[in-house]
Amino acid sequence: MTQPTANSESSDITFNHTTPSLNSFAPRLLDWFAENGRHDLPWQQHQTDTPNPYVVWLSEVMLQQTQVTTVLPYFARFMDTFPTVQDLAAADWDLVAEHWAGLGYYARARNLHKGAKQLVEIIDETRGFPQTLSGWEAISGVGPSTAGAIMAMGLHRYGVICDGNVKRVLTRWAAIDGDITKSATTKELWALAERLTPVDDSRLFAQAMMDMGATLCTRSKPACLLCPLKDDCLAHAEGRETDYPVKAKKQPKPSKFSDALLIESLDHDMLWLQRPDNGIWGGLWSLPLQFVEKVTGKITGKSQNTANDTPLDVRSNEKVYETEFTTAEQIINEWLTENKLVAESISSTLLDDDPIKHSLTHFHWYLTPRKLTVDAAQMNELSEKLAAAEITFKWLTEQKAQDSLGLPRAMEKLIER
């Protein structure tokens, strides 16, 4: 999806409002923002005078997935450790991962790190940050929405944003009832956002729209009485604010089950593995996991027709083995199988049959912590097998792992047990 280019006369698109309504949208919004908007967010502070593309880029990438209050401490820590894009580009990945740990969607941290390197290269060549929409869209992790935000707020140039907040405001104001996950609706919303964005004030307009969506035009219980757009908001006129935006129904999530192995040395160090770059928790660190094949289904006799009643696909062990284990975990699995005593001791030293539940985008994950103590010889043997396969691993206490590794939330939950 490409953001439409500036064209205020897009004659092939019709809008649900009259020209006076369309034209007065921005002035009403900007008046409200001047009075009631947030102007003190840390990534806004330098913007009244000198544009700072780095802080806007960094904050926008964080805000792609996360609410303002959650982002604040992460942003502060990033700026503290990586005050410039050059600092970020020069940093080791593990340090970046540690700073991002807990925010989720770790591919974005990898793209951020990669993007920093790309930006430094561009800056070295051109003596400055990219100055165009397409220039920013070429940076890893920057799509049309983030690029528009950076153009407007990071460079003080013309830029249009159409993120989730904007889409909520606009679908309500214009009673747009198309599914916003469909490309036709996306196109319609971008066209409306562009029609409403004032060419010479797109920076404040973008900030105002995000503030509106975040504080007034919220998903549930919108504060319509305080809204500068209520007089011609088509959803409000019908009392149907919360019917927008329209989205396709979600698929029920399947469940997966894994054991999380706390393989502990006699010195109380545990084995930690760095996960592959792609897939879940890419580039972060995790306890070794062992996929457990289980038929899901309600054991209680209720006959509710929920997702849990649907059996998992019957797959061969070989298929499961390939898709559910990382290389490191396959090696560990083989090592455990070869050493039957060890394998037995896992099940016999069961710590807690109560799994932690961790829900991801497309499935629920039940992780059961299982403890296993290895002697020095076993520790060496396992380490050698992992090293031979060029697996990145560390033996660290829980405390040291928490302090020095990028751990996903699920690992924090597990070791708190």
Added chain:
DNA sequence: GTCCAGCGTA
């Protein structure tokens, strides 16, 4: 406890 938002990439 369960549901939901959020944007970019492969």
Added chain:
DNA sequence: TACGCTGGAC
């Protein structure tokens, strides 16, 4: 179009 994570809303 499938997929990625978590906190907050309900």
